[in-house]
Amino acid sequence: xxxxAAIALLVATGIQGVIAQDFNVRYTVxxxxxxxxxxxxxxxxxxxxxxxxRPIVRRNxxxxxxxxxxxxxxxxxxxxYDVDHGLVYANTITVPYYASDTPHCIxxxxxxxxxxxxxxxYGGYVGILLGINQGAVVTGNLCVGCYGFALYSKGCGATTxxxxxxxxxxxxxx
Numbered sequence: 001x002x003x004x005a006a007i008a009l010l011v012a013t014g015i016q017g018v019i020a021q022d023f024n025v026r027y028t029v030x031x032x033x034x035x036x037x038x039x040x041x042x043x044x045x046x047x048x049x050x051x052x053x054r055p056i057v058r059r060n061x062x063x064x065x066x067x068x069x070x071x072x073x074x075x076x077x078x079x080x081y082d083v084d085h086g087l088v089y090a091n092t093i094t095v096p097y098y099a100s101d102t103p104h105c106i107x108x109x110x111x112x113x114x115x116x117x118x119x120x121x122y123g124g125y126v127g128i129l130l131g132i133n134q135g136a137v138v139t140g141n142l143c144v145g146c147y148g149f150a151l152y153s154k155g156c157g158a159t160t161x162x163x164x165x166x167x168x169x170x171x172x173x174x
Contacts, residue, residue, distance in 0.1 A: 006034030007066075012041045014050030020057045029066035038062045038071040038093075043082055053084045063094045067101035071124075075111040075133075085113040095124035102148065104129055108136050116141060126152050127169075135161040144170040 007029055012018040020039045029036045039062075041055040057072050064071045071093045074086035086108060093105040105121035108114045109131035117140040121127040127143030127150040130136050143150035150169040153162045 006036045006068075008037040008040055009062075010039045011037065012052060012055070014044050014052055015041075016051055016053050018052065018055045020055070021059050023060040023062065025061070026063040027065065029069070034068065036064070036066040036069040037073055038064055038069070040070065040073045041083055041086065042073075042076050051083070054086070055083060056087045058087070058090050060091045062091070064103065065096050066103060067098045069095075069103045070107045071095065071103075071105050073104075073107045073109070074114065075107075075109045082110050082112070084111055086111060087114070088116040089118045091119045092122075093119070093124070094122040098125070101125065105143075105146075107131060108133060111136065115139075120144070121146070121150075123147070125149070128152070128167075129154070130162045130164075131155075133160075133162055136163070138162070138164045139166050141167045142170070143167065145172045 010020055039057050041052050043052050062071045075083040095103045095105055102125040104126040105124045107129040112134045114136035116138045120142045122144050124146055125148035127146045128138055130153040151164050
């Protein structure tokens with residue numbers, strides 16, 4: 001896509017129990033000012049009647065070439081949109097190197113609970129991000145070649161009890 005576009009392959013807003021699986025996609029976006037998404041599951045507002053709780057994102061292969069992006073995003077890492085108990089597993093995410101940009105492979109934010117396991121990320125600025133999260137578990141993942149943070153938990157004053165264990169991180173200059 002050109003310089004004025006951002007994309008979202010799948011956005012599910014306020015749909016409980018949505019399942020996103022078996023995507024095999026490749027995309028390129030040249031606009032660094034607009035955030036692109038691969039799979040984005042969120043509520044329309046905190047406390048909304050229609051909630052997107054208990055989503056499952058599994059068995060997807062995403063090759064994402066965009067400077068500002070979240071390949072898989074459950075909840076939202078910067079605003080008060082809550083999605084509880086997301087399950088993200090068996091995904092393979094590849095993000096090329098962008099020295100001055102911050103593409104994210106997997107983000108789980110503004111949620112209670114959540115489990116990310118058995119995912120493989122290649123490249124990107126952040127492999128797996130927990131942002132404003134209460135009690136998510138990140139385990140059994142492989143992050144290869146991240147140039148920022150392979151595993152990153154940020155709180156903004158609201159992250160509690162995250163568990164990151166038994167993950168493998170491989171640093172590379174390739």
